[in-house]
Amino acid sequence: MSDTPKNSRALRSNFGIGSSFWAVRRAQWRALGLSDDDMTRPKIAVINTSSELAICFSHLDHIAERVKQSIRDAGGLPFEVRTAAPSDFIHSAGSAGRYILPTRDLITNDIEVQVEGAQLDGMVCLASCDKTGPGQLMAAARLNIPTIFVICGYQDSGEVDGQHVDIEDVFLGAGHHAMGAISLDRLTAMSENAIRSPGVCSGMGTANSMHSVIEALGMSLPGTAPVRASGTKMLDNAAEAGRRIVDMVWEDLRPRDILTEAAFENAVKTVFALSASINTVKHLQAVATEAQSGVDVYGMYERFMDDVPVLCAVRPSGTSSIEELEDGGGARGILKQLGPLARGDARSVAGKSLAELLEGYTPPTDTIRPLSDPISDRPAIVMVRGNLAPDMAIIKLGLRYDRKLKVTGPAVIFEQPNDAIEGVRTGKVKAGDVVVLRGLGLKGGPGMGMASRLVFAIEGAGLGADVSVVTDGQLSGLVNKGLVVGEVSPEAHGGGPLGLLVEGDMITIDVLARRVDADVSPEEMARRAAALPAPALSDQRGWLSIYERAVGPMDKGATLGPVDS
Template identity: 60%
Template structure:
């Protein structure tokens, strides 16, 4: 059913003529060359995270220009605004890589200041690297004005000596090089060939996973994800989105009509079916908090992982390229296969339900996107664990199950307070087969900002110990699948006095993915003594953004949100 359309007088950006707000705004905008006719049009923020420091953002200025042209052609008035541009591979150099996750929330707040402060009518979000997508979706949910996500595409990867090479493999082999398993010359040559165009990492890492999630939530146009950066398909989507956002403003179609509990459950199902990034879980939880949806996304993933099969096997978990996945139907193809398991009455940004969006969809390649009754895998690629070491949760990215895939591990703990210390011990040969490496102080509060543990994991694999040691951390992990058993995002984290803070060298730890358990085999009385002796850490920073984040952030089970109500739930 077509939605009723508003008139210009109802737009919040159109102030009453003669008022002080009208007068000073008109003076500013007349000086910018805008006409009185322009000033009554729907005013759309084109949210751009352009940056010259990272290839994933390098093409966004051109996209913004085309999007603004499409908005003008549809009768809207675009205003381009800029936010931070966090690339995991660029701004991870400082403060132990802890700026990455907090920048997500910085983006959301930056958008709020510029869009809410100016009382604009809608937002067109140019999505790119990992943290920009959830940051933009959080702002959309918070401000609840018509918003549309524009998927800005993945980069082309390359070849070296006839073999595929991409940025994730460069990251992996840097860990190998640290242990002497990959030569400097080989690593250097990989960096020369890994990236062949603008756009985000080409595998099913966090960026492409979040692009699919945006479409599954109903916040991107049907068939939007994934898409090759600067391709004809991407440009067609940009123009369609520029036109559609103006209609969304006239229809007053808002994010909170779209971001329902059903939409979040659908997004979880799609991410599980695509064996996507575990980082999507905390991002979806943060978006749900901003949208006012009372939903435990971690519980949703736990429940849905028991029934949603793995339908795609895109690198790094399988042999298929992101290009092949796009050609087969992409996220929309996954949703078509999953249709019997989805809540298809969910409304989307198109103004239609998910069922209507999927009505004429056909999957082009049955091997790339498998049918429900013939999946790549029937068991979950993402598994949530609980137990005495992780009373709230710990997450394992299993990927596709193979006969040699280790699903259980028991061994003595080796505790490290930093990734650098662990890597030094590894290089010195002080880590033994059969040990469980416990890397803590990496959580949202303990980092602060959640340090990455993947560098250590890749170094372990480079040392030839990937299948023979386990890693447990309260930090986050890359989207790559590891050979060994790696448990990330253990909650409660070290800074909150969780059991991971009480582990000592030699304590036995047992992990069982099939049983979904992770146990610290220490008598309860002994743990009580250790807990009584634990001293909560003092804030690590006295000033700056990380100081603000450290003092205000909630735990991961509430999305690492800065919303006060979410923090209250932690206590």
């Protein structure tokens, strides 16, 4: 922690008295009821994604008020700033889910415009649904002003006929219903009872994964992820973060002081130890890119996947509940149990190193296993390459090593998710096939379409153990049944190998060899590539058109605009 005393350094938000910026700002803020003394204080943005469109965000205004009051009490001046608020379950209805990933970057740019344009001194980010945490982290890394995160909690789930049901079960159940595997009455009952409070999905999907990653990176106070959205602990955490950000501004403790290689190592290892979401890969890489850190997150996943065992597996990957993980120590417990695998030299918004924060700490329950007795010593996320994915692709296995880990089958190719689902329903897709769903990538979408409905339809048709999927689209961070290779890079659009396949080409997925290949010679691939027309921009309008033109490569996290090489 810096020894710099409070009030001893100039704040960028304080302009020279009598200057144009000072005069017009004073006129605006005096009209808001602020005093001249208020205007000398550290000016803190409270980044809020409140929205009435999704239950994930419905409680954030209450949290924002707690944070703002705490900032005032600590001598700061809070300003609430709103951004886009995407929910996968709501906003994936339009354009086949292609708005979801691009909205992450819209959040980042929302924050830049409002915080950098106004020259505020610090930020408190309210992390909620899947894309808010990553978008906020990217903004923190880009702007590099003191920033702290408040983890805004997971929802309570329910029961149907004595059986646990949550939103993930509803998502999967819809795929089963589409194939006739469950009744409409059953699906309706599940949707009626799945959610019992505000907050994010209660499984170890992308939201809870990213909440744990935020703490593992050192960007939230220790012991704050995951957390019940319906409890008082979350509000206490919010108040503490509001107090802490004011000190961080005076200390000039910035995100790039924290987002070091050691921090990213801890985050990646936390993902493996929790059997967490595959979507963390591209989000962490995007944060590293925005921080101009030079960290190769994809390389870290490849390097560490065989070294880090699974220490806790929350539904749907395992049998533990998210409540049990929280009560067992959460991200802090994971980092403690990782022992020598964790980088103790990483820093935190608390102003201490990870080693200092974990000194004397013992997880309160045995939910999180020690390194000596893991749930599994095999990687829950497998990074693969091959002639279909020369850059990279991802398989989320979780704990499912009791199934076929090497399959070979003929390609059955679809360009649209609905066509693929219809192919499953009508019997075009058969046991032993490898379904190729392509054209859903960053530019081909544009915006990276969602492939999970196809995966769930295959499972609902009873083909989950016998049909594999290879796609350049993105997948649910929660439930991926069967052997599914996602986010194939380079994507099909623009001549990637996935776009060169023809119906019937034999594909081999070999988990243990870390390969995904087509039995097509390099010469034949080159011939097919030469026959392709030059890629053209889509006729998409609006935000997706902007995204298509600006998005960078997946290995840089699919960030917008130029990136450092």
